[in-house]
Amino acid sequence: MQNLWISAGIALNDGADLIKAQTELQHLMEKTALEPGCIAFEIRQNLERPEHFTLWECWTGEDALKAHFEAPHTVAYLKLGLTKVNYIERLGPIGNRPTGTQS
Template sequence: MPKLTIVANIRANPDQVDLVKAELLKLIDATRAEAGCVNYDLHQDNENPSHFMFYENWDTRELWQTHMNAPHLAAYMTATDGAVAEFLLNEMTILS
């Protein structure tokens, strides 16, 4: 089965950029240590600092689902409640 690619776009409220960025950065080490995580890379838009994007690859969808239920992700959700204007997630499969 092909690996699962996740592209997650997060847009912070303009007055909450620093908080959201700090909380997103906290996710990186814990997530990279999870079973099935191939890469977990955070980006910030050069023109719009409130726009963040994770580019992730996982061995399987099941292992990514485990990540989605991880305590550090729940802590992020609590810490950023009301600070995120938009969250868009795409599950993708590499074609070539």
């Protein structure tokens, strides 16, 4: 079984407090790193646009990622409404394409 790698871009919602978002994202990162099935979970802040963040994640599989979205700390963070998702990328090794895709 291959690990599931995720890259996601999020941005501060209009009217949300940047300092609060930074604090809550740090808390989310610390709690998520302790979840079963989490291999890596990092959140980085864009230096030129501090209201933008990139999440780098690695999970043991789909079940671990699904459990992450059901974890109390994730649910609590999402309820705050501080950020919105700009993109989510599911990543794999070079040359590894799902069946049925063409270049």
